[in-house]
Amino acid sequence: MTQEAPRFTLRDCTLIAIATGKRARTLTEFRDHIIQLSPDSLYYHFWGNLLQARFEEREYNNDFAAWVHHSLHDAKLAEQLAVVDPSQYADMSEIRQQLLEYIEVRLEESEYLHWVIASQPFEFIRSQIVVFNAHADIANPREMAKLMPKLSVSSVFYHFIDARRRSPERIDDFHAWLNGYGETYQTLIELLSNIDPYFGSLTELRQQLVDVFQDYFDYSMGATE
Amino acid sequence: MTNMLDAYAAIAGADVIRHLRQLAEPLQGKTVVHVNSTRQGGGVAEILEKLVPLTRDLGLNAHWEVITGDSDFFQCTKSMHNALQGNRLTIPGTLLDHYQDVNAQNAQQLCPMLEEADFVIIHDPQPAALLKYCANRKGKWIWRCHIDASRPHRGTWRFLERFVRDYDASIFSLPQFAQALPHPEYIISPSIDPLSDKNIDLPLAELDAVRARFDIDPDLPLIAQISRFDHFKDPVGVIEAYKLARRFIPKLQLILAGGGATDDPEAEAVLSDVYAAAENEPNIKVLVLPPDAHRTINALQRITDIVIQKSTKEGFGLTVTEAMWKGKPVIGGDTGGIRLQVVNFHTGFLVNTPEGAALRIRYLFNQPKKTQEMGVTVKNFVRENFLLTRQLREHLTLMYALQNGATNRIELG
Numbered sequence: 260m261t262q263e264a265p266r267f268t269l270r271d272c273t274l275i276a277i278a279t280g281k282r283a284r285t286l287t288e289f290r291d292h293i294i295q296l297s298p299d300s301l302y303y304h305f306w307g308n309l310l311q312a313r314f315e316e317r318e319y320n321n322d323f324a325a326w327v328h329h330s331l332h333d334a335k336l337a338e339q340l341a342v343v344d345p346s347q348y349a350d351m352s353e354i355r356q357q358l359l360e361y362i363e364v365r366l367e368e369s370e371y372l373h374w375v376i377a378s379q380p381f382e383f384i385r386s387q388i389v390v391f392n393a394h395a396d397i398a399n400p401r402e403m404a405k406l407m408p409k410l411s412v413s414s415v416f417y418h419f420i421d422a423r424r425r426s427p428e429r430i431d432d433f434h435a436w437l438n439g440y441g442e443t444y445q446t447l448i449e450l451l452s453n454i455d456p457y458f459g460s461l462t463e464l465r466q467q468l469v470d471v472f473q474d475y476f477d478y479s480m481g482a483t484e
Numbered sequence: 485m486t487n488m489l490d491a492y493a494a495i496a497g498a499d500v501i502r503h504l505r506q507l508a509e510p511l512q513g514k515t516v517v518h519v520n521s522t523r524q525g526g527g528v529a530e531i532l533e534k535l536v537p538l539t540r541d542l543g544l545n546a547h548w549e550v551i552t553g554d555s556d557f558f559q560c561t562k563s564m565h566n567a568l569q570g571n572r573l574t575i576p577g578t579l580l581d582h583y584q585d586v587n588a589q590n591a592q593q594l595c596p597m598l599e600e601a602d603f604v605i606i607h608d609p610q611p612a613a614l615l616k617y618c619a620n621r622k623g624k625w626i627w628r629c630h631i632d633a634s635r636p637h638r639g640t641w642r643f644l645e646r647f648v649r650d651y652d653a654s655i656f657s658l659p660q661f662a663q664a665l666p667h668p669e670y671i672i673s674p675s676i677d678p679l680s681d682k683n684i685d686l687p688l689a690e691l692d693a694v695r696a697r698f699d700i701d702p703d704l705p706l707i708a709q710i711s712r713f714d715h716f717k718d719p720v721g722v723i724e725a726y727k728l729a730r731r732f733i734p735k736l737q738l739i740l741a742g743g744g745a746t747d748d749p750e751a752e753a754v755l756s757d758v759y760a761a762a763e764n765e766p767n768i769k770v771l772v773l774p775p776d777a778h779r780t781i782n783a784l785q786r787i788t789d790i791v792i793q794k795s796t797k798e799g800f801g802l803t804v805t806e807a808m809w810k811g812k813p814v815i816g817g818d819t820g821g822i823r824l825q826v827v828n829f830h831t832g833f834l835v836n837t838p839e840g841a842a843l844r845i846r847y848l849f850n851q852p853k854k855t856q857e858m859g860v861t862v863k864n865f866v867r868e869n870f871l872l873t874r875q876l877r878e879h880l881t882l883m884y885a886l887q888n889g890a891t892n893r894i895e896l897g
Contacts, residue, residue: 273507275881276671278662299892379823382659384671387885391896393506411503462868 265439267403267432269395269410272417274310274388276303281383286331286372289323290362292383298351300385305345305354306424307386309461310416320344320457322381323358330377336365346423390417400437400444404472412461415468420456433468447475488534489541495678496873504873507880508542510896514602514883515545515623519594521561521610523550525743525775526712527674527802528607528630531872534677538876547597551590551611556582561610562750567640568609568633569716569797580643584613591617603883606651613647624652624886630674632799632820634660653886657800658821668890670882673821674800675875676809676866681778683809686786694783698769700737705849708739708788710781710807713754713772716797718817721838723761723768725794728842730767733849741771741784785810790848790855794841798822805870808862813855815844829854831862 279300283289304322319325319341328337339361348354366372393414397403418432426435433451437444450471456464493501516539520528532548539546553561560579567573590611591598595618598604602623606612608630615625627648633641633656641663648654648665655670656662662669676683695702707726711717719740726738740758742751755772762768773780785791791807793816800821804814808825814832816822826832833844848855888894 271503271506273503273877273881275878275885276659278656278659278669278671280662280664280669282660302892380660384659385892387881387888387892387894389507389881389884389894389896391507391510409499409502411499413503460868 264399265436267397267436269393269397269406269414270390270417271393271411271414272310272388272390272421273413274307274386276307276311276384276386279383279385282380283383284377284380285375286327286333286336286362286366289326289381290359290366292381293323293355293358293362296355296383297385299387300383301351301354302424303384303386305343306420307388308384309420309457310413326377326379326381330379330381331372331375332378333365333369333372336361336372339365346429388421400440400447400472401476403433404469404476407465407469407472410465412465415465416461419454419464419468447471450475488537491679492538492871492873496867496871500873504542504877504880507877508544511880511883512543513545515547515600516603516605516879516883517547517549517598517601518605518607519549519551519598519611519614520607521551521553521558527799530677530680530682530778531674531875532607534680534872535876535879538872539879542876542880547601549594549597551587551594551614553586553590553610557586557610561608564609564640564644565631566716566750567637568629568631568644570635570637572637574637574639575643584616587611587613588617590614594618595620603886605655605879609644612644615650616647624883625650626882626886627651627654629654629656629661630799632658632661632797633663636663653882655882658824661799661820668885670878670885672875672878672882673824673870674802674805675870675872676802676805677872678809682782683806684782686779686783690779691783691787694780695787698739698771698784700739700769700787701735702787704735704737704767705733706737706739706788707790707792707845708741708784709792709794710739710741710784711793711795711803713742713751713758715750715754716795718794718796719754719758720761721796722792722794722841723758723765724838725792725841725845726768727765728839729845732846736767736845738765738768739771739784739788740768741773741781743773743775743777743781782810785812788812790815790845792841792845793817793822794835794838795819795822801825805866809866809870811859811863813848813858813862815841815848831858831865 281292283292308322324337324341327333327340343357345354422432423429434448437448454467489501518532522529536546536548560583563575591614598618599620604625605628607628612627653668653670654665655672657673659671709722730736758770762770785807791812791814793804793814795817798820804816804822804825807814814826815835816826818834818836826834835841835844884894
C-alpha cells in the first residue's frame with residue numbers, strides 16, 4: 260500500500276505590540292511583574308519580538324536577558340536568563356517558574372541588586388498575532404526548496420519559530436511535515452535542527468533555510484520522493 | 485492600478501508586497517479615514533501622502549481629511565504639543581475653549597463621513613476632540629499619538645485625556661510614550677517612504693547643483709542637522725558642538741536646514757536664536773526651506789558626511805531614519821526614538837551635550853573606515869524595519885485586532 264505524501268499548507272502571520280503599562284526599574288520590580296505576567300506577554304518577549312523592528316544584534320535570545328545585561332549590568336543573571344529555551348518547557352507557567360528561580364537566587368546572592376536602578380526601565384509588552392492563509396499548498400520538499408526564497412519572513416517566523424509553541428512536540432512545522440515522510444528526509448531534518456533561530460534577523464534565518472534546503476537537494480544522494 | 489505597490493516591491497521585496505495583499509484580502513472595501521491638521525510639512529503629512537493611496541491599492545476605501553483652524557487654534561495645539569513633550573506651560577482656558585470650538589466646527593463638515601467609516605485614525609492632539617462631536621459613529625476610532633508623551637504636563641494631558649479616553653484604541657511610537665488609558669495602546673513605529681522625493685535616489689548632477697546653490701565646498705568636511713527649527717531639536721546646541729569640533733577640524737562646514745509647517749508658529753523665535761549663534765560664522769549655512777523642498781532636503785542629507793539630530797526631546801525621530809536610509813551615521817540626542825535607532829559604534833552615537841556631539845564628530849572624521857561600515861549597516865537596517873510597507877502592515881493588523889477584541893491569536897481562515 261502506498262502512503263499518500265503529505266502536503267504543506269503555507270500560512271503567514273503578522274503581529275502587533277501592545278503596551279501593558281507595566282515597567283520595571285529594579286530587579287525586584289521586574290520579579291514582581293514576572294510573577295503576574297500574562298502568557299502573551301511572555302510569548303512576546305521570547306518569540307514575538309523577532310517580528311518587531313529592532314536594531315541591536317541579538318546578543319541574547321530574549322528581552323529579559325538583554326535588559327538585565329544592558330540596563331542592570333548584571334552579566335551573571337543575563338547569562339542565566341539567556342539559557343532559558345522556551346521550546347524546552349511544557350507551557351508558559353514552567354518558563355515563568357524558571358525565570359523566577361534564576362532571579363530569586365540572584366537576589367539572594369547580591370545585596371546590590373535589591374536597590375540598583377536600571378539605566379532604562381523594562382517595558383513589558385504583550386501582542387496580538389494574526390494568522391492568515393498564504394494560498395500555497397506545497398506538494399513535496401523539493402518544491403519547498405524552490406519556494407523557500409520567496410517566503411515572507413513572517414511566514415518563516417510562523418512555521419519555524421511560532422510552531423515550537425503550537426506543536427505538542429515543540430518542533431517547527433517543516434520538521435513535523437518531513438516526519439510525515441518517515442525515514443526519507445531524516446538528514447534534512449537534522450540539518451534544519453542545527454539552525455538556531457534566535458540570533459540574527461528573520462531575513463538571515465530565511466537565507467539559512469534556503470541554504471539548507473537547496474544544499475540538501477543539490478548534494479544529497481540519499482533523498483528520494 | 486497596482487503600480488504603486490509594484491514600485492515598492494522593487495525596494496522592499498516582492499514577498500513583502502505579496503504578504504500585504506494576502507493580509508488585506510478580508511478587509512476589501514472597508515472604509516478607513518485618516519484625519520490630521522496639515523496637508524504639507526511635518527512627518528505625519530509626509531506619511532499619509534503615500535500611506536493612503538497604498539491602502540487604496542490594497543483594496544480598502546481609504547481617505548485623508550485635514551481639519552482647518554486659525555492662528556489661535558494652532559497656537560493652542562502647538563502649546564499642547566510642547567506640554568505633552570514636558571514643557572511646564574499652562575494653556576489659557578480661552579484657547580482651550582477655542583480648541584474645542586474649532587473641532588466642533590470641523591466636525592460639522594466631517595462627521596457624515598467619519599460616522600460611517602469602518603476605521604477612523606485621528607493623528608495627534610489637533611483633531612482629537614472630533615470624536616466628541618461624532619456621536620453616531622459606527623466604526624472603530626483610533627487616536628494616533630506621534631509625540632513623546634512619556635512625561636507630559638499633567639494639566640494639559642488631563643484636558644486631552646477627556647477626549648482620548650473614549651477612543652477604541654490608541655497608537656504610540658514607543659511603549660514608554662504611552663499614558664494610562666482605558667483601551668488597548670498599540671505600539672507602531674513610524675516609517676519612511678523610500679519612493680518619496682525626500683528619500684528617492686538622486687542623480688549626482690542634482691547633488692552637485694545643490695552644493696553650488698548653497699555654496700558648499702565638496703572637498704571640505706560637512707555635517708548637517710536637517711530638522712524643524714524647534715527648541716527641542718536644539719539647533720543652537722548643534723552650533724556649539726560645531727564650534728568645539730572646528731578647533732580640531734578647521735575647515736568643517738555645518739548646514740542647519742529646516743522646513744516650515746503650517747501648524748508651527750514657534751519657528752520664527754527659534755530661528756532668530758539660531759541666526760544670533762551663527763553670526764560671523766561663514767561656514768555655517770542656515771537654510772529655511774519651503775515645505776515642499778523635499779528633493780533639496782534629500783540632496784542635503786546625501787551630500788553631508790555625518791547627520792546630526794541633537795534633539796533634547798523627540799518623538800520617534802524620523803529624520804534619523806531618513807539619514808540612515810542614505811547611508812549616513814547619525815549623532816543623535818539620547819532621547820525618545822533616537823535611542824532606539826542609534827547604537828554607539830554601530831549606527832552612530834548618542835549624545836547628551838554639545839561637548840558630546842563635538843567629540844563624536846571628531847571621532848567619525850578620524851575613523852573613515854568605521855564611518856563607511858556604519859553607513860552600510862544603517863541602510864540595511866532601515867530597509868528591513870522602517871519602510872512604509874511595515875507601517876501599513878501594522879495598520880492592517882490593528883484593524884483585525886480591533887475587530888476581534890482581546891483575543892491574542894486571531895486565525896483568519
